[in-house]
Amino acid sequence: DAGVTQSPTHLIKTRGQHVTLRCSPISGHKSVSWYQQVLGQGPQFIFQYYEKEERGRGNFPDRFSARQFPNYSSELNVNALLLGDSALYLCASSFPGSGELFFGEGSRLTVL
Amino acid sequence: GDSVTQMEGPVTLSEEAFLTINCTYTATGYPSLFWYVQYPGEGLQLLLKATKADDKGSNKGFEATYRKETTSFHLEKGSVQVSDSAVYFCALDYGGSQGNLIFGKGTKLSVKP
Numbered sequence: 001d002a003g004v005t006q007s008p009t010h011l012i013k014t015r016g017q018h019v020t021l022r023c024s025p026i027s028g029h030k031s032v033s034w035y036q037q038v039l040g041q042g043p044q045f046i047f048q049y050y051e052k053e054e055r056g057r058g059n060f061p062d063r064f065s066a067r068q069f070p071n072y073s074s075e076l077n078v079n080a081l082l083l084g085d086s087a088l089y090l091c092a093s094s095f096p097g098s099g100e101l102f103f104g105e106g107s108r109l110t111v112l
Numbered sequence: 113g114d115s116v117t118q119m120e121g122p123v124t125l126s127e128e129a130f131l132t133i134n135c136t137y138t139a140t141g142y143p144s145l146f147w148y149v150q151y152p153g154e155g156l157q158l159l160l161k162a163t164k165a166d167d168k169g170s171n172k173g174f175e176a177t178y179r180k181e182t183t184s185f186h187l188e189k190g191s192v193q194v195s196d197s198a199v200y201f202c203a204l205d206y207g208g209s210q211g212n213l214i215f216g217k218g219t220k221l222s223v224k225p
Contacts, residue, residue: 004155033211042116042201042215043156056212090156094211099144099163101213103156 002026004104006091012110013081021076021107025093031055032074033101034066035090043090049074050096078109086111114139118202118216125192125223133187133219135176135202144205145169145178145185146213151198159187159200192223 005024013019025032031050035043048056049068063079072093078085088108092101119134137145147159147169160169165180174189185202202216 031211033213035213040217042203042217043213045212045214048211050211058212092156092211099161099205100158101156101211102158103148105155 023091
């Protein structure tokens with residue numbers, strides 16, 4: 001069975017540009033969460049979506065936005081990129097009540 | 113606010129040594145607690161969890177006990193192997209959301225043969 005898949009795996013952008021990251025959850029999982037992992041740090045929560053509705057938002061600026069589609073896949077958008085947005089962006093999905101998140105391998109964003 | 117503090121790394125051990133990685137937390141209410149592991153070149157994966165006080169999570173020889181009185185969830189293994197080399201993250205589930213985890217900074221473990 002396929003795990004959580006994310007695309008692209010690596011990308012390089014310049015300051016001020018926009019980026020869209022994509023995530024496909026495990027089949028049957030309706031909840032998707034996004035995390036930012038800066039090198040040497042633990043993942044930091046950005047968003048959670050469940051049944052296409054935002055259920056939680058971390059302490060990130062409005063430049064960060066996300067959405068979830070009817071097939072439960074999700075996109076994370078970041079506008080007006082800053083150097084500090086360089087990080088590994090992780091997507092995780094879960095089945096309600098399971099108490100376990102399944103993570104993808106992430107999208108590594110470098111902002112120059 | 114809620115937070116997780118885990119011991120600084122890196123930790124270097126010889127094969128078959130005993131491992132302890134300390135984790136303490138600050139939280140309102142009674143969160144679920146988790147240990148996630150990130151092997152080189154792979155995504156984060158759940159190692160073990162505990163959902164209430166005095167629960168013991170265990171998996172692959174690793175154990176951790178949810179200690180409410182000391183707000184701790186220390187990870188232990190009696191005999192580490194080279195294949196245990198990875199980064200270990202302690203985390204808590206904020207508000208029972210099951211999607212919003214607060215992670216510690218991670219502890220890198222290297223096991224030498």
